[in-house]
Amino acid sequence: MPFMSRVSRFWLLALLPLAALLWRFSAFMPPMTPLSALYLVLTLVGWYGLLLGLLALASSLFALLPRRLGATLVVVMGACAGALAWVDLEVFEQYRFHLSPFVFDLFFSEPGEVISFSWLTWLAGIAAMLGCLFICVGLWHFSRARWPSWPAWTLVALCFLSSQLWHAVADARADSRITVLTRNLPAYQPLTAKRFMVKHGWAKAHTETQALDFHQKGALRYPLSPLSAHPKQKLNVLYLLVDAWRADELNPQVAPNISTFAKSPDTKRYLNHYSGGNSTQAGIFSLFYSLPATYWGAFAGSQQGPVLMDWFKENDYAFGIYGSATLRSPAFDKTVFSGISPLHSQAGEEKRWRRDSNSVEQFGQFLEQRDPKQPFFGFLFFDAVHAYDFPPDFESKVEPYWQRVDHIKLNNDFDPTPYRNRYRTAVRYVDSLVGKVLEQLKAKGLLDNTIVVISADHGEEFNDHHKNYWGHGSNYSDAQVKVPLVIHWPGKEGGEVSYRTSHFDLVPTLAQDLFDVEAPLTDYSLGQPLSRQGDRPWLLVGSYYNYALKGNNEMVVAYPTGQTELLSGDLSPLPGRPPAQAIKAALTWMGRFYR
Known part of the structure; x- marks a missing residue:
């Protein structure tokens, strides 16, 4: 009996x-x-059948060894695969994340400090390994029966293609x-092709989405307790967000209108403020949810909006949402603004500066046409700075300034001055538009009853530390995550705040000072009110693919490969190990709102 045929049957049986x-x-x-259950069955057969097929190809090399040794190695490989799946299940049940190189690094480098198991779990693990070995010995025995394996592998391939499509x-x-199921499966990366399908008419480009009824019974447990919001006074709330605006570019030379406004009565400027990430997705998510960016996939999959927006809906606020860029990628229409209609976007306009200008004009029309007796929530997201456009x-x-942005010229020896001056010009332009919005509010007497939040999603780097980093999304230095924050709140004391604050703090501030929410902050938020000055040795920041703990003068960066780095503020490696307790606290928060 050919050894490779038996190996093929063994792995099929192991499925x-x-x-x-x-x-x-x-x-x-x-x-x-029934449909989602069918999808899950197809995925289990197709995706994991494909993974076992790869193991079958790898273990076919054992045919080069003596027959008994090769068979033993195949059985041991199968037992190890089964034991890993069982361990992943146990880890996920306890911590709500899957096995990864990072998890193994934490487990072996800081035993018992971050990830720990009871003696009963260890005993169960040993029993699971022995059980997997026993099962695999039986499967190897049954694989002696001669039957063609190609029809079964064909079925696996069909299940894989159908589930991915x-x-x-x-x-x-x-x-x-369907999408809400995926994050729960280990080693699973499903296919997405939203833009391709919309382009070819195979899917409809939705302008709005509605939260589905099963959200409250989903994999998320958010918030942890029922929340009731009753505004002390129905103030309007307006967010003016500038894409890719770094903190040190809020100054009279580059942003004169906002700098002047920051010194006006009832207005406070936060000098040491940090976004929840170095990307648009992470920054906006942290600002509205007050949760780590690692939750993005779960909230996007379930289309569950933040409790902050629920409070505005429950208290009959009118919505004026104006994004210069698309609000569908990242999918803010499925997350932050889920269930809100209409959402206005200028994404079809080629020039980013014109998009921003059009958004300001549309918001002005919104102010003219709205019912003055109804409070409003406004959102303007300016994109010209991100595109260095004016x-x-x-x-x-x-x-x-650089006449034309040419990224191929950027290197460690490049003089950033003309490049940054183009960026600063774009900031000046957006500052002029923000000035127009503020004048509109002042002319209508709305500054007396409107909370105005001026900030950014993330910063922008110009090789600040001479390590050839440009733009954003690549590291967690102050250049990329420290952003301006100016808040005008009628009736509150103005001035400047120097202690560290975070995007996570906006939701708690509005919850307590506007909506009078009495539930514990930890039931829906990672932050604290902006007025609370306290020791915050670490801030959790994220990106599209990794996250970091950012201290006052150092940071711990965790990579998908499992590697962790302890870096200084200028991105230089530091000796020592990452602080185990800080990582443990971060992991707790990243799993706190899962069932």
Whole structure:
């Protein structure tokens, strides 16, 4: 009997107990419909059948060894795969994250400090390993029976293709009954093709999404307790956010209008403020949810909006949402503004500066047409700074500036001055638009009853530390995560605040000082009110693919590969190990709002 044929049958047989074990992850998923259950079955057979097929190819090399040794290695490999799946299930049940190189690094480098198991868990693990070994010995025995394996592998391939295509369509059509399941499965990376499908007419480009009824029974447990919001006074709230605006570019030379406004009565400027991430997705998410950016996938999959926006809805606020860039990528229409309509976007306009100008005009029309007896929540997201764009005839240019952005020229020896001056010119332009919005509010007498929040999603780097970093999303230095924050709050004392604050603090501040929410902050937020000055040795910041703990003069960066680095503020490596207790606290927060 050919050894490779037997190996193929062994791994096919192994798919049965593996799929049965992985089905237990459904306990962490929302209640499934027949269709979502079918999708899960196709995924278990298709995706994990593909992974076992790769193991079959790898273990076929054992045919080069003596027959008994090769068979033993195949059985041991199968037992190890099954034991890893069981350990992943136990880890996920306790911490709500899957096994990764980072988890192994934490476990072995800081034993018992971050990830710990009781003696009973260890005993169960040993029993699981022995059980997997026993099962695999039996599977190897049954693989002696001669039957063709190609029909079964064909079925695996069909399940794989159908489940991946199903997920891609569900993602494009915002069908969270499917997408909400994916984060719960280990080693799973489903296919997405939203833009491709919309472009070819295979999915509809939704302008709005509605939260589905099963959210409250989903994998998320957010908030942890019922919340009741009753405003002390119905003040309007307006967010003016500038994409890619770093903290040190809020000054009279670059942003004269905002700098002047920051010194006006009832207005406070926060000098040491940090975004929740170095990217738009992470920054906006942290600002509205007051949760780590690692929750993005779960909230986007379930289309669950933040409690902050629920409070505005419950208290009959009118919404004026104006994004210069698309609000669909990142999917803020499924998260921050889920269930809110209409959402206005200028994404079809080529020039970013014109998008920003159009948004200001539309917001002015919103102020004219709204019911003055109804409070409003406004949101303007300016994109010109992110694109280093401004009108050709804009007079307040910062000289000398780069006439054309050419990223291929950027290197460690490049003089950033003309590049940064172009960026500063874009900031000046957006500052002029913010000035127009503030004048509109002043002319209508709205500054007396409107909370105005002026900030950014993240910063922008110009090789500040001479390590050839440009732009954002690449590290967690102050250049990329420290941002301006100016808040005008009628009736509150103005001035400047020097202690550290975070995007996580906006929701708690509005919860307590505007909506009079009495529930514990930790039931819905990682932050604290902006008025609370306290020791915050670490801030949790994130990106699209990793996260970091940012201290006053150092940071701990965790990578998807499992590597962790302890860096200084200028990104230089520091000796020593990452602080175990800080990492443990961060992991607790990153799993706190999962069931």
